[in-house]
Amino acid sequence: MSKKENNTCNTCMSDLTRRDFLKVAGAITGGLAAASAVSNTALASSGGGDIPLEDQKALFYDATYCVGCRECELACKEDNHLKEENVDDLSGNTFTLIKLYQSEDGGESSFRKYQCMHCVDPACATSCPVGALEKTDEGPVLYESLKCIGCRYCMQACPYGVPAYDWSQAYPLIAKCDLCYDRHDGPACATACSPGALISGTRGELLKIAKERIAANPGKYYEDRVFGEHDGGGTSVLILSAVSFDKIGLPPLTEKAIPHYGETATRAVPYIFGGAAGFTAIVYRATMTAEERQRLGKKQGKEEGETE
Template identity: 45%
Template sequence: MSKVDTSKQNAFLIDMTKCTGCRGCQVACKQWNQLEAENTEFFSGEGYQNPPAMSEYTFTRIKFRDYEKNGQNEFAFYKEMCMHCDDPACASVCPVGAFEKTPEGPVIYKADRCIGCRFCMIACPFGVPKYEWSKGLPLVKKCTGCHDRVTAGLQPACATACPTAITYGPRDEMIKIAEERVAKHPDKYIRKIYGKEEAGGTSVIYLTSLPFDELGFKKVTLRPLPEYTWQALRFVPAAFLTVGGSLSALSWINHRRDRLKNEQEDAEQVDTPADEKED
């Protein structure tokens, strides 16, 4: 798979010290993508977020984290969404090319190509792609980075709706802004920009005042994941052919056995005398 030139890609800079947990990004995402409402329950096992997880109806959500500061209980907020990796694992394992990293930054999904194999769900280190379990012929759903808006010169819906925490623009500029904030306020930020190098780099980068692992961020390799996933899945086409061939052979054997059995029964009926048939 040839890698897309992402030198001019855009990125989300999400400063979680500025997030108020208003969930405006969730609402804007729902509206723009015309996602149906879903029945959810207030979930307090992991925090106070609702809905409890991303799904075919929820492409982004605000996760809540409790922590203690100066003897007081505080909240930290974390916007969960597709990371839009520079070298996406989902695209590398998809056998039909249903995922594509665009030069603008977003990783888009082409539903008309999808065969529902779910390799993307296994490969994604961030657990982003979700299955349409509610449908008889399910496909995959995920955040598109509002590629349609971006190519039209607009900001993504979530970035437009956010009053404080989300900045969107050229990735190099977003990283520069993040580095300047960390350097200017070393007492405010953890000295790490999540997404700058994770999984080979992503189009979503984060700043926070708390350790990322305490917020629930997944620790992933800095190496582009397709280097791993292709090594693991490069034999899958052969496996498909082997399994498919074996099943075809078994089907042919079973059909042949049934045909021979039917022919034998027909021959026995022809050889049976008429008076025996009447009896």
């Protein structure tokens, strides 16, 4: 942490009395203990909503149509006002990424689009002790930064390794795709995809399209099935591929609802916050007012502008 960032933290913490600190510390300790004892029933409670699953927003990616042009990456950055960067993985400034898989003998290859899968029952949401991640009735999984306490359970719980922690900020936040939740024309990546590898629509419509392609091209697609229809309880991002799913970075999952995998995160709770520095940091984050968070966010934006 720089001297400037440290001074900012010290100023904010000076307004926190010893009694307040102990109250918040006790509350957080109790919360962490409760989180570590979450049952499978509780973990499964975040999914669902008033809108039928087949009518929820979704995204379909056919890897056999993808040419690796990366127009989807550019569109995502423009729409979300993200910095340009060269990275090999998702980050605080990269919500989607196209990668190329190629076998050692060069006889097999495929592009793959990495992004949040927007699970039907997301492990990230069920593992978050403060509800900073939520599965909306419309389908997308959204992140609310003002609720986040920086515990990073979501990073531990996600079987796709999607949530990214923006370490470049004095007040780090989780960053990920929100499926362009408030965009009327659908996800920016899909509207920018000229080869037709990406299509947005309802989950029911997209599953129908995917299955029609499988039926029209016997043997073209791996196992003649759609990844995300049932995998891990289902996802709102559906994928077709000519090569095995594990070769393009998709984990082998059963049809069991994804919150099951959140148990890994909750078991790790006592270790994530081992040490006084980590504990103090989470108490500080939890006691920041909305005004302080917004003020710090504006300050970070100004500093970024000065360095560009």
